Amino acid sequence: MSGRMLVVGSGQMGGGIAETAARSGFEVFLWDSVPQMTDKALGTIRAHLDRGVQKGEIKSEDRQVVLDRISVLPNLESVSSVDLVIEAIIEEEKQKRELFRRLGELFDPSTILASNTSSISISRLASHVPNPGRVIGMHFMNPVPVMRLVEVIAGGLTHDTTVTQVKTWAEKMDKTAVVVQDYPGFISNRILMPMINEAIFALQEGVATKEGIDTVMKLGMNHPMGPLTLADFIGLDTCLAIMNVLYEGFKDSKYRPAPLLQKMVDAGLLGRKSGRGFYEYSLM
Numbered sequence: 001m002s003g004r005m006l007v008v009g010s011g012q013m014g015g016g017i018a019e020t021a022a023r024s025g026f027e028v029f030l031w032d033s034v035p036q037m038t039d040k041a042l043g044t045i046r047a048h049l050d051r052g053v054q055k056g057e058i059k060s061e062d063r064q065v066v067l068d069r070i071s072v073l074p075n076l077e078s079v080s081s082v083d084l085v086i087e088a089i090i091e092e093e094k095q096k097r098e099l100f101r102r103l104g105e106l107f108d109p110s111t112i113l114a115s116n117t118s119s120i121s122i123s124r125l126a127s128h129v130p131n132p133g134r135v136i137g138m139h140f141m142n143p144v145p146v147m148r149l150v151e152v153i154a155g156g157l158t159h160d161t162t163v164t165q166v167k168t169w170a171e172k173m174d175k176t177a178v179v180v181q182d183y184p185g186f187i188s189n190r191i192l193m194p195m196i197n198e199a200i201f202a203l204q205e206g207v208a209t210k211e212g213i214d215t216v217m218k219l220g221m222n223h224p225m226g227p228l229t230l231a232d233f234i235g236l237d238t239c240l241a242i243m244n245v246l247y248e249g250f251k252d253s254k255y256r257p258a259p260l261l262q263k264m265v266d267a268g269l270l271g272r273k274s275g276r277g278f279y280e281y282s283l284m
């Protein structure tokens with residue numbers, strides 16, 4: 001066994017983290033404030049494991065062993081000692097702040113508290129926790145079981161020992177960890193989001209069609225998805241929120257969100273999750 005981990009939030013990211021950790025030998029506790037979300041996450045994990053068995057990646061006898069490593073908690077207080085907590089709740093600073101304050105009270109100072117935030121300041125989240133040296137960013141990419149990167153974010157007061165321990169755990173999960181400093185958007189979204197935003201400006205100005213823009217980046221740059229398809233995959237509301245973090249954090253107009261992005265979010269066109277963004281999707 002590699003260690004005991006609590007994952008808070010069982011949406012796409014939390015469920016993916018729980019699956020990857022259990023497959024890597026961690027004992028995983030999963031909690032969500034909405035119990036149906038953990039049922040849904042477990043259903044997805046079972047389906048991925050079945051697929052793994054079919055493809056011969058997992059022995060059929062190991063399927064149950066992996067599932068047995070995941071325990072769903074009825075409430076946050078029902079697990080007393082874990083080595084690592086990974087928060088993967090909604091990307092909303094007030095809710096994350098409140099959760100970190102609670103985690104800081106509940107768990108022993110030796111428990112590392114990590115956030116999967118894609119852009120909220122780790123230093124600000126840490127300021128609500130006693131022993132802020134144990135607070136760190138562990139930013140997984142979507143889909144978590146497939147993507148090889150974990151961006152590890154050191155906040156202003158994060159201890160070096162916390163960084164070293166989290167890198168070791170990320171590597172045990174078969175990920176490559178890259179340590180970055182706590183600046184707006186870290187590295188991943190500081191570079192990715194302006195590219196997506198520029199693609200939206202190009203669409204807004206009529207430089208090319210949405211399919212044309214995506215094809216240029218797929219075939220011309222070998223990106224697995226074009227930027228507009230990727231924006232739908234990530235969620236247009238998330239893209240807008242991250243652009244606003246960059247814009248406000250750097251106070252630089254080069255990060256202003258494209259008005260078309262704002263308009264689509266205002267209209268509820270959020271991408272895959274709402275059934276329509278730049279493209280249309282069937283909702284499952």
Ligand code: CAA
Pocket residue numbers: 048055118140141142143144145146147188189224225230234
């Ligand atoms: N969970 C688990 N496995 C998945 C999966 C999921 N959600 N989605 C796809 N896969 C697996 C499939 O099972 C398949 O595996 P096999 O080939 O072994 O069967 C493999 O991934 C490839 O899937 P597909 O053939 O269905 O489709 P694809 O080749 O187009 O790949 C993709 C899908 C991996 C998502 C690929 O399109 C891709 O890499 N897209 C870019 C994703 C990306 O950029 N992610 C980062 C987003 S940014 C972010 O997450 C951070 C942020 O803060 C916003």
